[in-house]
Amino acid sequence: MSYVENDGTNQRPDPLHGRKLNVGIISPYSFETPGGVQFHIRDFAEELMKRGHKVEVLAPGRRTRDMPLWVTTNDSSFSIPYNGSVARLSYFGFVGPRARRWVKQGHFDIVHLHEPECPSLSHKPLTMIHHPPFVGTFHAAFDPYPLVLRFFQGYLRQYLSPLSAGICVSEAAKQVVDHYGPRDIEYDVIPNGINCKFFATAQPKAAWLGTPERPTIGFLGRMGEARKGFSVFARAANDIIKRYPSARFLCAGTGEQDALKILGKVDPSGMLSKRFEFLGRISDKDKARFYKSLDVYVAPQTGGESFGIVLVEAMAASCAVVSSDLDAFAAVAQDGDDAALFANGDGHDCARQIISLLDNPERREHLRQAGFERSKRYDWPVVADRVLEVYARVLS
Template identity: 60%
Template sequence: MHTKSGTAGQQNALRVGIICPYSFETPGGVQNHIRDFARQLRRRGHEVQVFAPGRRTADMPQYVHTNNSSFAIPYNGSWAHLSYFLNAGHTTRKWVRDGGFDILHLHEPETPSLSHKPLVMHDAPPMVATFHASIEPYPRALRLFTRYLRKYLSPLREAIFVSESAQKTAEHYLPQQVGVQTIPNGIECDFYRRAEPNPQWQGSPEAPTIGFLGRMGEERKGFTVFAQAAKIVHEAFPSARFLVAGDGQEDGGKTLDAIGADKGLRERFEFLGRVSDADKARFYRSLSMYVAPQTGGESFGIVLAEAMAAGCPVIASDLDAFRAVTEEGSSAALFVNRDANDCARRMTELIEDPARRQSLSQAGSIRSRSFDWNTVVDEVLEVYAKALS
């Protein structure tokens, strides 16, 4: 263990190696979680290095290293950029050996990518793993590999699930002797709470702004449900504006074509494209309400936690993961998954009831504190301590 006295209150600074299964070239929840978690550990004085597939980009932190190789496969309703073949294993294991880490943190080691590779090492440091994926129903392809994964994952000392939904998936193949704990994804609550609203995105009682954030080309992100609900709401509230952040404006336009959106509705949609973290926080802070219409494949619901931290009233589909984040809807208005009519009803209720919006804003703000990085990092460090003991 590397000693650094007087750094961020830490008497013993750890040297931590983190391996991500997905390329940082493409934005994603796991990549963002790893990036932000590493940043939090470094603020506390720990030494952190990250290894991931793909190539370096100009905006990558210096502590993120890549193997310059990746390929894309469809996975859990999205596209995953992985690295598994040729010298991927050798390169990963060399990175681990050269790193001299006190502990190795693997993310989704069940995935055929770099985080899978160190598990065969006999000279690896203690290993812990975080399981993010929630896949229901459990796919037949994974059933075929259950026995293999149970044996292959046996070197793990501790496992972290980001939610109960992720635990249900991972329990199919995680060895019983591995210690387990549920620790949610983290957010920096103050970052969202202190963001300044963008006047161009702010709504008013006469013209509320209703937001969506996500990749419009991925069915599971639910943009079609959002657009269909917007069409219904627009008929009753023609001045409402629908602000859309994220990749896929062309896909979004095709969706509006498919639902028969008229010129009036189209003029109320504003596509903002991919936004920076700072603008994402301003986005949440500016909206009259935020809608999370995801239809599946969500293990946690980080966007809900972020919006709640910004004090934005949230409307969300009733996925198990979202029910957990919102404490069964006590801090958000839930609607029946894939039901655009029910989604539109929730939008309408909040437009017509400012007191309800304020109540959800306050409840969400309080709930979001459970996901603050200060709490999450403390809990992960306790898992590290167990693995090192």
């Protein structure tokens, strides 16, 4: 399936009428460790710079060798459990004055705060008396709604009142923000973006390709985090090898030792673990090749997901996707039209959907094509246009 360049016929009119902006973006999470919000900020910044805008990013933590020069760090961060994961935030001591000074000295036309409700850097500028317009993007989704947020609702609504506009990456994220966000601003639901061409034009890796008798089924994520659903994937694999004894399960991401413990509980004989191959943390280039090489990509996450970026990436690589029926995933999959959905947490149902696709190449091809078309609405040029419309509305 080939990638077709946007010929400009479906582009939105430039909401800024040619004006070039100086944009400051603040990340709540350190760039030292990879994560969805950090990737979102990085890729959006690069898209703006392609268009001639100036962008600077402030993030917690320390600089690493591969960090872009336009990212400034404050040399301070701490780890804390957050939404089923571990986040590296920055909040105490000199962090607030340094963040506010960065905003003041940047002379920005607009400052974009990610997760401003989170106790970290993007929370700090909201106390400034004189400041450029603030736009906040809200990424988090919770089910159930956390007690701590319920307790701080009134405080957050007042603290976030300097925001001029809000962006939620999904309807699931907006349902959370509706509890504590300021009620006098407009919220736009604008999804995360991806570079569709990057995934669409990737070449599969011969060593990872499967065959009809030996299909390759993939998982990508932190295997040690329960919410990423590796245990669901393992239970599904135990059913799949009864139908496809030579199936390969290719796993990218951290937590191999955790994964082996889970596999040992699912199958104490150790036979199941022999069907698994662990790639560790892979580069962006290899991630695209990973999706491109699979017969089926599986997203078994059980909660805490506000979007479905892994689904969209796999779709852009023309890979058939099977995912849990989380609200955020179902929205990307259009309730099963563009990806096969299974009951959240149900490994047997997950296996049933995967086997159905492996048994039916025509249905698998239909999902590949449908998913590929669906991914185009998340291409960065499309998503960035929508964010710039919010900027234009705020600046006007």
